Amino acid sequence: MAQPQVTLTSLAAQISDLTQQFTKFLGDNGIQQPSFAVDSPTSYSGLTSESFLLRQKLIDAINDMWILTQGPSESIFNYCHNTMPDQAALSMLNHFDFWSAVPLEGSASYEDIARHTKLPTEVVRRVLEHSTTLRLFTKSEKAFHVEHTSRSAALAKSSGLRALVSTLLDDAGPPLTVMNETLRRYCLGKTELTTEMSETALALFHSGGIFGGKYATSWDFIENDGEGPRKGWRQRTFVEFMRYIREMFHLESVILGSYDWKNAGAATVVDIGGSGGHDGVILAQKFPDLNIVVQDLPEAGVPFEKNTPAELKSRVSFMAHDFFNPQPVSADIYMLKLILHDWPDKESVRILQGLVPAMRPGSKVLFIDYVGKQSNPDDLPRSIQQMGTATDLRMLALFNAEERPVKAWKEIFRAADERFEITRVEANPLTFYVVIEAVWRG
Structure with a gap:
């Protein structure tokens, strides 16, 4: 019926x-x-x-x-008419730090904000006139003044939320605007999506224009954009963005509950792509028998030294390592958290294959990643489905990758090496995480 x-x-x-x-x-x-x-x-x-x-x-x-x-037609008109200006307004507010120009208690004039942002007063006025329609600031009783709303105050208070806006709108957003041309060049008339990183929307976007073809991948872009003291500012923002995401999606509790760490005893754990070592420190504090090696690119060594308590450095160490190279540490557990998510299948398989030289029979890979696409999407509210499908299109633009369901993650392990035996899979559509435990049977 x-x-x-x-x-x-x-x-x-x-x-x-x-x-x-x-x-x-x-x-x-x-x-x-x-x-x-x-x-x-x-x-x-x-x-x-x-x-x-x-x-x-x-x-x-x-x-x-x-x-x-x-109505159906006007809803499409209004969406198309407003979406890009809405995003542009939020991006400008964030990039030029309108948030701190207005006190949390009180108001600021257009002229005050213009001095703070170093923008013309006319630009400030026009950006704020649109932003107030989005409940980002509100007009004050004083003429030509604005005050914070809860939305703008949230951004003033949270560096992580500001980093999220910057990463999603300024870094990941622009390549989506050239998706049509990317598909026309590399996919039109073909039966399969290209998986070449040189044929992504991001690569096309950066092939000319203001960035002059300097960056081949998103990681190259965020690590190297900027000159002098600003060089790498996008990477620093991305690190803060990931910290915020971890907090928002409760990754710490997911990691602590993903394995029987207490019974692991004096296991050696390699935290691959572990950034500044936050998760390694948490594990070491909770489970004093663990020995943890945090691996990431050399730039992560500075925040690791800064954030790791001295009393833990005998058990938590940092090693500069590119996960596309063979793994140099023989360990009991190799932990991959939110790493493969950002790479196409071919590169994801290479990352797992890089572990093989160091693994011994019984060694484990503990895989924790975002799973936006669910195996039963029709059973979930559309707003939950949209979280996954939006991320999926972003992955398409940036990496020619996809937002994988649980089944696809299992296939990645099988494609890497049949000697990986998947012994446990836990996925909860309401946490957006999957945990896979794979034992090396080589």
Whole structure:
């Protein structure tokens, strides 16, 4: 039997019902509701899996209401008309740090903000006139002044959120604008997607224009863009972005719960692509028998030395290592967290094959990664599905890679070497993570 068509009236009833359920949960659990006030909570804390699903269903209904209230044609017009200016306004606010130009308590004039940002007052005014329609700042009672809203205040307070905006809009966003030309050049008339890194939208975008063809991959771009003291500023922003993502998606708790670390005893763990060693330090603090080697490119050695407590350095060490080269450390556990996600299949297979020379029978790979595409997407709210599909298109533009479901991750291991035996797979669509444990049977 066909499902009944939704209407404005049915959506209004659904939104009312879901709102009552959600706010009842918040009230029963002492979770404060956000508002647009500057002192509002900036995110929900304490949501359960059930309440998270409830919220996403409410978001789906609100999105449907947004479409039908305008009508199908006007909703498309308004989306196309607003999307790029909306993103540009947020990007400019972030890049020129409008956030700190306005006090959290009080207001600032256009002239004040112009002095802070070193932009013409006219530009400041026009950017803010659009931004206030997005609840990013609000007009003050004083003429030509603005104040913070909870949205702009969240960005003023959080370096991680600012880094997220910069990475997704300034670094990963522009290549998406040349996807049509990329597909026309490299995929039109072919039966399969090219997997060459030189044929990505990112490579095409950087082949000329303001970047002059200097960067072949996104990693090359973020590591080397800028001159003098600004060289590598995008990489520093990306590190902060990843810290924020880890916090937002509770990666620390996922890592601690991903393995029976206590019974691992005096195991040697190699944290591949472990950046500044945050996760290695946490593991060492929680499990004093573990010995941990953090591997990353040489630039990560500075934050590692800064962030690793002296009393742990006998058990937590840093090694400069490119994971495309053969693994030099013979260990019990090799941990790969959010690494293969950003590489096409061919490169992901190479990374796993690089471990083989150092592995001995019984050694394990503990693989933890983002899994945005679910095996049962139709069972989930569209707003959850959209998290995965949006990331998937971004992966296509940057790497000619895809947002893999759990099955595809298992295939990567098999393609790397049949002697990897997958002994455990845990995937939760509400945490967006998959944990795979693979034992080396060579």
